[in-house]
Amino acid sequence: MIRNPILPGFNADPSICRVGDDYYIATSTFEWYPGVQIHHSRDLVNWTLVSRPLNRAALLDMRGNPDSCGIWAPCLSYADKRFWLVYTDVKRLEGDWKDAHNYITTCGTIDGDWSDPWYVNSSGFDPSLFHDDDGRKWFVNMQWNHRQAGSGVNPANDRFDGILLQEWSPARGLFGPVTNIYHGTDRGLTEAPHLFKRNGWYYLTTAEGGTGYDHAVTLSRSRQIDGPYEDHPDKHVISTKGVPNHPIQRAGHGQYVEAPDGTAWHTYLMGRPVMHDGKPFCATGRETGIARCVWRDDWLYLEHGGLLPPETVDIDVTQKPRDAVIHDRFDSLPSEFQWLRTPQPDRLFRVDDGALVLIGRESIGSWFEQSLVARRQEDPAYTVETTLDFAPQSYQQGAGLITYYNRHKFHGAFITYEDGQRCLTLISCNGDWPAGALDHPIAPVPIPDGPVTLSVQVAGAYQQFHFDTGDGAQPLGPPRDASHISDEGAQGEHASFTGAFVGMMAYDITGMGAEARYTRFAYTPQEFDRTKGEDR
Structure with missing residues (x-):
């Protein structure tokens, strides 16, 4: 089906x-x-x-x-x-x-x-x-x-x-x-x-x-x-x-198509809401669905009647399962990734000997040149893990893992530099608009030199970052509210209408282009019961 x-x-x-x-x-x-x-x-x-x-x-x-x-x-x-x-x-x-x-x-x-x-x-x-x-x-x-x-x-x-x-x-x-x-x-x-x-x-x-x-x-x-x-x-x-x-x-905005055998179909925009604090939010953004239709008196109707779009459609084809997508090296930019706004990606990243090298550019809130390479959140629950090495020399430089909707709605775990040492920090923007005020929920966590594995676990509105410097994964700060990373989060559904991404980011507001070297990125869907919400 x-x-x-x-x-x-x-x-x-x-x-x-x-x-x-x-x-x-x-x-x-x-x-x-x-x-x-x-x-x-x-x-x-x-x-x-x-x-x-x-x-x-x-x-x-x-x-x-x-x-x-x-x-x-x-x-x-x-x-x-x-x-x-x-x-x-x-x-x-x-x-x-x-x-x-x-x-x-x-x-x-x-x-x-x-x-x-x-x-x-x-x-x-x-x-x-x-x-x-x-x-x-x-x-x-x-x-x-x-x-x-x-x-x-x-x-x-x-x-x-x-x-x-x-x-x-x-x-x-x-x-x-x-x-x-x-x-x-x-x-x-x-x-x-x-x-x-x-x-x-x-x-x-x-x-x-x-x-x-x-x-x-x-x-x-x-x-x-x-x-x-x-x-x-x-x-x-x-x-x-x-x-x-x-x-x-949120079903709407689609187009009609007719199959070679005359069967009528209609695509439509849709959302899969998850409840949080008694309100729905669509963690996976605005997606594409399809419905089989019939003609009566030269008018189009859904095959099963009424206006409600179908969650499933019977058809004699097997739908392939959605598996983990793991990149253990980068020989090119994987097809599921995109970046923001600019037609000059060579200023943002390059592939070098199996690594994706991000060149730190403008801040997370920039509308011009942001080194953020990310993929869509396709599941209400998932985990992402990435390994990177980065040697910042200033608190104005950072690189790490980010869950991102726009400049007002994101959570990120970053390697940066504070008080004379390399450290990890969390940075969030919880929908404050238009100021875009940042939230720093934890004190910097000192870490040794060398590669660091950062991961994030998301399930509905629950989101938790972890880090591993070689001694096993440890939580990085308290859980974050993932419902902010959605259309409905903070600003409301008609103030923003794109979708949630998760990916790799480097910023260097000194203008010196500090580079971060990413050697692994893995996205793994997880089971999630939307009827039970995000409670843990």
Whole structure:
């Protein structure tokens, strides 16, 4: 069977397309580099990361982008014997304004060198490209209204000022009339439009209700591409609003795809909440699920009825187990790792004789050049262990192991230098915003020269660091609150909406680029009963 999520860990805003027997899903990466993750499958059950296409400065440079900005909601499609990728680079999150620049790039193969992008517009975010059967291409995106009082067409949230449609071609760019084809339902926050065509109907899928627990997949249809569009009899196809006990929450923002045998499927964004202090939080961020659907009276419905997305889907394919991922040496950067914002990774790290060498750069809170190489938290419970050697000469230098969400939400165990000796320390930021105040919960722990093994154990909201200098593992300080490392942690679900990472980091705010040498990194999923929370 399929057990959702099919893409665990931070894999938000899934755009799916099929080419023959091959399926591809593109997901958002926000401030993490390279931009956009594309996974491949032939059975809709087992997926492999095959490409991160936005991998050079001409396609993407996010230095200076705030947290939760960068690449929002890509759209992947295939036409004219080429893949087409639409993406938004968001430069501002807070306040009334949005600076959201939309681009299109193309490539003959999914894992090839993608073209330098066409700039399209900046009127809103989450755009898509629809290839009609007459060969014309249509660009669709939401329109952002920065005024305190918007158009009033959808009072639920008139900042989201409708879905715009305009024709586009590589040679001419946008041309012809701009039509506002849809203002959404009373759920509001109407975004993420995708068009598809079936039986002479144009269908418009949108995401509504925001990125949190009111999220939904909304469907409408029209005989003409420019409308008018009528809403689905149930308004929405997928949503978990008002059903807090369902194991999947925050369901919305997906795309329709049809299998070669005509079976209907729909991807959706989802979260797996864990309870902490009576409140839910999604430790693994916004993930990707999939549901089988049926058609009735030219309307799409979930196969089992209702709006609640399935935790499992029966299918005659075995889902491969998720095993530990262990790197006992580094001959290249493993595919599951990313870094933040910059198209110049050679300034952050290099591979040297089986080691990953991190070059200390700016602080943990920097939006420009941070030496943080990390992978997604894919499980509510896991352990990570890494071995490094680092010889700091100042308290302004540090290297170690970090659980990271953004500049306001992280916990880290670092080798640093205090009172004339090398030592270990814990540094946390528990969501204090906007100041970003640091918490130092323990006094520095002196350690001898040589390699140190750092580890972290996470189970729901419980998190504990350990260290080993050769005499066995010992706890480093008290447990940390891992619920901070989530969308919901501290700032709230609509203030941040990416996902938790765990990885290796070096900082050197002296500017001298002190280097840390990592020789091992192991990520091991652990069993966890989400119904019992994180209590120990």
